[in-house]
Amino acid sequence: MPHIDAFVKKLSRYCALNQADLSVLRELQGPVREFSRGTEIGDEYEERTDAYILLDGWVHNYKLTRDGGRQIINFPVAGDIIGLRSLILPVASYASITLTNVTVCLIPRERLVDVMTRFTHIAASILWTQAHEEAITVEHLVSVGRRTALERVAHLLVELVYRLRLSGLASGWTYDCPLGQHELADALGLSVVHINRVLRQLREREIVTFRQNRVVIHDIAALREVAGFDSSYLDPEGVLE
């Protein structure tokens, strides 16, 4: 089973988990499911009653506007939970579509509710991941509202490398990134053309190269500087660096 460790690793960052907690987490796991690239996770026509742990692959959550525009809310990566809100709210506030072939582990609603009421450690960890994700969304809002195009692109590329490192999915300053320029544009509130120009600038200044679904950060210090990146929203305890 690929990468279930990423999820456990993430939870244990928030709260020390003992042997009992770990076995409860195992109890939480439902069947593994696969989604091919470009398909919706869950089902947009019926109410979503289950959540998923993303084991492998990339997803994007987004909303469409009246005139056909798309705003991407976030990019869950392996180890993240998808659709936790749908356990609480009757309607999802956005759609989730895969960007690659994806493997998930289904979490049945009843089992999750049961575990969270019986094990406060687990409940706290899961609420913590939620708060963490919300902090990422807030930082995203800051980017789109108050940063220049260059800063936005740089900020997203730095954020992704740190998130992947926290999940153990990137070691150096290089990572596989299946996002196209269209996705970057719709995430950052910019046009595809402008994304292209900004990426060129970052490449020519030898700060970061993003080509063929691969991000190579040549100068992480310069990239952080350009982005005005402050890691505290990802990393309250300062584990990073």
Next chain:
Amino acid sequence: MPHIDAFVKKLSRYCALNQADLSVLRELQGPVREFSRGTEIGDEYEERTDAYILLDGWVHNYKLTRDGGRQIINFPVAGDIIGLRSLILPVASYASITLTNVTVCLIPRERLVDVMTRFTHIAASILWTQAHEEAITVEHLVSVGRRTALERVAHLLVELVYRLRLSGLASGWTYDCPLGQHELADALGLSVVHINRVLRQLREREIVTFRQNRVVIHDIAALREVAGFDSSYLDPEGVLE
């Protein structure tokens, strides 16, 4: 005690509350505190360990950027909970400052945790308010990322009137709104000057007038149309209209 009803009303929209639940909610209430205009809620220097129910007044949550810019995340109004995340996460991801004199009711951390573990109804309601707030933040991100200046301003003014109506704080299409143009600008990712021009345009088209801390919507249908407003994120059950 002003407006505690707004909070109970909000919770009961999510989940039918019986007599026992209501008395538990009463048990949750801690001391009432006052903050004067322009002061930080909680304390930025010590860890925030308590949450507050906003009873009266307006607040804004925001983050500052490196170069002194401000991005406003949201505007809690009476009946909203402030700082719930701080019960979970050790560090708040943004600051909260009052826009008016404010009355809050403190919720001690231990009591909240205790009540939420013992009463799943209450816990569900509170998580539901959280999910609701997150949906508002997501819609905010859509505004800033993919809507024009006119749409953004219109959207915020419509959202506020509906939120106030849901809390019973506005009856017609008119409401008191202590936001200055500087606050609108920093919420919507625009300059103060441009906010001013957009407000003038909305006024000249006789759609909405925002003057002297008072919003008067002359034509709610036109305003919704301009904003591209879809109320489902505020109102899953379609109670509005």
Next chain:
DNA sequence: CGAAAACTTGATTGTTCTCAAGAACAGTGG
């Protein structure tokens, strides 16, 4: 009543968008 803050308006600048067209790349069937 006076001072500071908030709002208003015009003129100019600039970042980003749109339109347009060519180049590189990826997937498909022969």
Next chain:
DNA sequence: CCACTGTTCTTGAGAACAATCAAGTTTTCG
């Protein structure tokens, strides 16, 4: 393995929306 075809990327030129700069005006508050 290659030609074909659609998708994604790249670059240029011009237009547009919103920012900045600068100066009044009104409102608020002590």
